[in-house]
Amino acid sequence: MGTVTPKAQPGNPKPRMFRLPQRQALINRMGFNNDGVDAFVANVQRAKWRGVLGLNIGKNAATPIERALDDYALCLARVYPHASYVTINISSPNTKNLRQLQGGDALDELLAALQTQRTALAAEHGRRVPLALKIAPDLDDDQISAIAALLQRHGIDAVIASNTTIARDAVAGLPHAEEAGGLSGAPVFEPSNRVIRALRRELPAAYPIIGVGGIMSADDAREKLAAGATLLQLYTGLIYGGPALVGQCARAAARAAREGVDAAARAGISPRVSDAR
Ligand SMILES: Cc1cc2nc3c(=O)[nH]c(=O)nc-3n(C[C@H](O)[C@H](O)[C@H](O)COP(=O)(O)O)c2cc1C
Incomplete structure (x- = not known):
């Protein structure tokens, strides 16, 4: 769920989401439209869902990028007790300058601060909630290895690859292809x-990589796992495949898991504390 920001914000003006059915794709520039983290947490508390719940945090559009850490820190503190894991989203193309947080020094500082804060939150709540970093697909190999090194240096538990792309080569010439935003599907x-694949080369075999991006079929799910993903997420596939796609992918993943990998356990992701009651 998310991305949530500290304060409510409207997101970008509509229209802000476009279908490109010829390529089973979407372009969106939603811009983190949300009611703010307090309303978000109230919704989570009302929810009946008792499975794995990842809560995804970001920064308000109005917060200057130099103050981004304040927003992530505030959101982390608020969502922490309610999450199976927390995603730090630094890869949306729809919040100005957000993706520059993926660069060396900025990322080093952000992850160091959030890791320190997590240690304090773990003591306060008696539970260490895994942190996952969500990155863009538009990174070169050097940037990916720098990120992999920082993930390990700061004890970040997982990486989510990837967010939407700003590239348009795959949809060139199609209606809506030139809309600003992130391309998915x-x-x-x-x-x-x-x-x-690049992350898997750089990270230990047991390091959880959550694979997301263009899973439109069970075969895609299998291929994502073969590329090195430990766990899977999908979004645009729901538009073109409907909710049945989730079961199809889960069965494909379960078959892959029976081949020797208990992915969720390896990721250290367990249901929320309240589930145990
Ligand atoms: C309409 C829409 C809104 C999205 N909003 C968010 C968001 O708020 N935070 C985030 O981390 N990713 C967001 N994403 C990115 C997806 O979570 C996912 O990483 C990306 O779309 C690639 O996966 P897919 O091809 O299965 O959709 C959004 C994607 C779409 C299509």
Whole structure:
């Protein structure tokens, strides 16, 4: 769920989401439209869902990028007790300058601060909630290895690859192809697999990589796992495949898991504390 920001914000003016059915793709520039973290947490507390719940945090559009840490820190503190894991989203193309947080020094500082804060939150709440960093598919190999090194240096538990792409080569010439925003669905499948493969080369075999981007079928889910993903997420596939896609992918993943990998356990992701009651 998310991305949530400290304060409520309207997101970008509509229209802000476009279908490109010829390529099973979407372009969106929603811009983190949300009611703010307090309303978000109230919703989470009312929810009946008792499975794994990832809560995804970001910064308000009005917060200057130099103050981004304040927003992430505030959101982390608020969502922490309610999350199975928390995603730090630094890869949306729809918040100005957000993706520059993926760069060396900025990322070093952000992860160091959030890791220190997590240690304090773990003591306060008696539970260490895993942190996952969500990155863009538009990164070169050097940027990916720098990120992999920082993930390990700061004890970040997982990486999510990937967010939407700003590339348009796969949809050139189609209606809406030139809309600003992030491209998702089938065209981001290979770019996100490339990032997953590069991360897997740089990270220990047991390090959880959550694979997302262009999973439109059970075969895609299997291929994502083969590229090195430990766990899977999908979004645009729901538009073109409907909710049945989730079960199809879960069964494909379960078959892959029976081949020797208990992915969720390996990721250290367990249901919320309240589930145990
Ligand atoms: C309409 C829409 C809104 C999205 N909003 C967010 C968001 O708020 N935070 C985030 O981390 N990713 C967001 N994403 C990115 C997706 O979570 C996912 O990383 C990306 O779309 C690639 O996966 P897919 O091809 O399965 O959709 C959004 C994607 C779409 C299509």
